Amino acid sequence: MGQKIICRSCAAEFDADLVRCPFCGTAYAPGEEKEYMGKLDGIREDLHQEIGRSDKHVGKGVGSTVRTIVIVIIVLLMIVFGVLWLSGKEERSRSDRKKQEFLQNQGITTEQEVETDGM
Numbered sequence: 001m002g003q004k005i006i007c008r009s010c011a012a013e014f015d016a017d018l019v020r021c022p023f024c025g026t027a028y029a030p031g032e033e034k035e036y037m038g039k040l041d042g043i044r045e046d047l048h049q050e051i052g053r054s055d056k057h058v059g060k061g062v063g064s065t066v067r068t069i070v071i072v073i074i075v076l077l078m079i080v081f082g083v084l085w086l087s088g089k090e091e092r093s094r095s096d097r098k099k100q101e102f103l104q105n106q107g108i109t110t111e112q113e114v115e116t117d118g119m
């Protein structure tokens with residue numbers, strides 16, 4: 001005793017022993033609650049299946065995302081190496097030019113020094 005049921009149609013509280021609501025007469029067989037709980041379990045199972053399915057889906061998504069990231073990284077590395085190679089080539093030719101300029105400048109300064117020494 002003491003367990004109460006809240007009527008579905010009039011929201012009145014009454015003893016769980018009673019088969020129908022004493023206020024509005026709605027039938028309330030004890031079996032109904034079990035049926036309701038069974039339905040709840042079914043819903044819960046459906047939810048679990050849904051979650052499992054979405055988990056699998058998410059896993060697939062993550063896999064493809066990782067693959068995309070790897071491809072992007074490879075492409076970026078190729079671009080970076082290509083740029084480095086090209087700039088290295090340019091750097092080499094530029095340093096050659098610089099060496100030539102440096103040699104020319106040295107030649108000029110030595111000439112000037114020679115001139116001032118002579119004066």
Ligand SMILES: [Zn+2]
Binds near residue numbers: 008026
């Ligand atoms: Zn009622």
